[in-house]
Amino acid sequence: MFLITINYYHIPDMEKILRYFSVLAMVLSLSVASTAQTRSSGGPISQNQEAFNVHYYDISLRVAMDQQAISGHVDLYIIPDADTLTKIELDLVEEYRISYIETGGRLAGFHRAGDKLFVYLADPPPAGESFRVRVAYSGKPPVAVRPPWDGGFNWSKAPDGTHWVGVSCQGEGAQLWYPNVDHPSKRPDSASINVTVPEPYFVASNGLLKSVYDHGTGFHTYRWKTRYPIHTYNINISIARYKTFEKPMTLGDGSTMPVVFYVLPEDIEKAEGLVDMAIDMLTRLGRYYGEYPFSSEKFGIVQTDYLGMEHQTINAYGNRFNYTRINGEEFDWLLLHEMGHEWWGNKITVTDWADFWIHEGITTYTDALYLWDRFGPEAYHAKFDDYRRRITNRQPVVPGEDMTSAEVYNLDIYYKGAYFMHSLRFLLGDEAFFETLKAFATDESRTYSNYTSTTDFRQFFELHTGTELEAFFDLYLYTTDLPQIEIGQTAKRQYQISIPNISFSMPMDVAIGGTVQRILLGPEPVQVTSPDPPVVDPQNWFLKSDN
Template sequence: MKCNWLQNLGKVLIFALILFPEFTYAQIQKNWNWGGPIDPLQAKYQVIHYQLELEIFPIDQEIKGKNKIAFQSQEKLDTLRLNLIEEFEVSKVVMEGQEIGFSRHGDILDIFPIDCTCEEVEVYYGGKTPIAIRPPWSGGFTWEMDELDNHWMGLSSQNEGGKIFMPCLDHPSSEPLNGVDLIFTVPKPYFVASNGRLVDTKESNGKLTYHWTTRYPINNYNINFTVGVFHEESMLFQSVDGKEIPMFVYVLQENRDKAKNLLEVLNTSARTHEKFFGPYPFPDDKIAVVETPYLGMEHQTINAYGNNFQFEKIGDVWADWLLHHELGHEWFGNKVSVKDWADYWIHEGLTAYGDWLFYLEHGGDEAYHKKVASVKVGIRNLRPVVSPRNSTSDIAYHPEIYTKGAFIIHSLRYYLGDEVFFPMLKAFASDERFIYENLVDTSDFTEFVQDYTGREELKGFFDLYLKSVRLPKVKIRKKGKKGYQVSLTNINFSMPVEIKTSNGYERHVLSSKAVMVKSDEPIVVDPKGWYLLDK
């Protein structure tokens, strides 16, 4: 009887794992989400630079090497606290050429530079890589074989952070100010696609070593490397500011016949983003995508692409929604970056809105509104877009940071009008107070919009849509034969709303105080769907 009960329990668990992959992650793979309040010991110093040197062993699915970490502190440190998952073994820690003590507890690595004013440490480590369960949402390493029996490895860590592949200060508020150097050694003939510029390639004893470098600040989860035998296509991208930027696509050999089309799609997307958001943010590096064994991610200057070349025609151009979205993160996510996952929507909502702008630019108003409407039906409005302060990635990451976040920006477009809205969006993405090492939060965005437009009443709009799940409720009362009293209850501010009347489309400022609208036929409030309203 007991045996049968155990067998039945096993069947139930297997069934649950099949139906709910997130349950698989929670039970089989550790929860490595990151963010939250920064550790007080880590708040005492700032990372200046990482130099990551790894040898990658595809057959054994292992990595081995070191990370040289340059840091600065305003005070003498008794303990330097880093993060590295406990699955990796640390063999030694070196400061000023001397091995020093360290201790480990969970995913914390404490280094003891007693009586030391050092500003550089080397951590030697290695081991089996953590396997991604549901990449990129539940990340880690993904090891596959391509159709030619070559190893193919991808890394995803947006919701886990850098600690799943390197020792680091793992918090969204920490970015190495002077960028990273990334040096990877793999068996010949493998290539490693990574961030920044490829400055050196060496061959020795049947192995290839690639040295990539970037001097831009970069978030831990955007530090990335993909291993495979790739076909490369490239061109020079002509940026709107006159700069020529190298543009690359790296695809598996089996897909080499699709590479030129992918490059052209990438070129179109880059031009479109530049029109609305300004010049490409990393001109000293490159614009690039690499084919990965998972859907995609916005790794800085080397976007992951796994959408199987599913191009669609929009207007006169070919597009790939996944490629366009990830490339948009170069502006919102990589150039403009948040310091607290509570404001995750700035990465995802503004980038998702950029997806809709592709339809506007190449398909026109009808295509744009059709796209917006298709997303609107899926907005359930269950949680505020902005999460509580000091949120971890698992708390702050949910579908509506994309959908409702983008829709709020769409609403803002009508509220402000195109002649103000589009220059404002580009100005925010270019303001030195909010880019690169100057990390942002929601108030930076909302206050910028209010200051730029001179519209202080926007505070009520932002508070309602970003920080609550309440919606303005439309109230219409017939007055006489041709009159309608229209108001919005449930709000304490006014906003312009489009109303369709017998005379056409009219713009009225609505609030809790009713306004009179004249029409020979029944009116329609917000017929094109500019706002989320309770009708």
């Protein structure tokens, strides 16, 4: 997801939050309430859900846009850890009616308990072997009152009056529209999305479009498939009378990848400009994080009636071509932010929402890094000046373990997480920082089907740089404490500087007279000679209690 600013430099998440709170009273007064508002994903995983993995979802749905309803079935291909599995626990909101559940050619018993669906298996399947469970269901999905923050389906109308449908469910989970295991640690290794709509509507989704089946009755089924591991909330559909604009992007090995924009007909003339921006951004980010992670499928953009979301290979785009201008040049902050998530969130992902900052904070750092790469240090530092003003510091960035999305989601996983990366860059120096960051982003043991965590991230940086970082990580990520800089004059032109509330030392720039010196500061006072009181960290590389 993203944040936004309304300042000279856009901060891709703040305006989103500000808009949310500015209309909160109005939203609460609406007579049609979204049942998604109190739902979240993640948290402690049950013993039952821990005991199996859904490695493949095959989703087949018909979307009735006039009725604002869906119907169909989902085939879940499940591998049990042991041969004692007698039931499976799935997540699916209670709004849907279950028609039947079938496995092994036989109907299966089931019961509902709120948003939980329990399926009973007549014979425990063998451990390590895949078996299929089909869940057939229908109903009206929760309506997104304020997408994407309060998710669900949005049944919008395009400017020409035709249907324009989108789905967003990062916070609440994919349980809003199909049965699944709604936990960040339980990603499938692939998925198929088959959606039937009336002509001439188009369905945009993840991966590659394998075929379009004409039923001969005025309906088409769009068949998409992705062969990459994917978060269940990232499996997504958008429906409208889209036009397709596509350009090839040349990759490092000389092959090409499609960069595709599914755009409303009235905006087709604007499509090329956005796609050109995307190719430039993909090239720049690739220098820092390695090549775009899903190059065997596509980088996709789909125009939506909500602001945006990092749906894998089909990023939602609702910024309405409102570009940011710096030094006379334009770029789209929303496109940039959601693209950054293709690395941080989609390729590199966490098992516990407690570490959500790795998705959002490093992507928000990427927004500033792009400015450094394209516009130079001044734009980069201006971005962090703005970030600093957005930080609330009300709870630690990593507030515990086994957290739900609702318990963790707040401004600081974006801005304080990004600022932490900004400080880590200074602490390590550019060469070590960027080499290690790219090594992490391209490490096979931490990407795609594998997972990471804050502890793993720290240990990787310690190993690759030879720097002890635990105290630094603890200070900025696990507490709300900030360094308190103390400067005392001991004699004429003599000063001592210390940071008494930390237990370690870290390098900081100190402006002394007309020069800047890098000094190791910590709890023990350091003596300096200066005609004027020294200024610690004049460029604000670090969050401190006085800034």
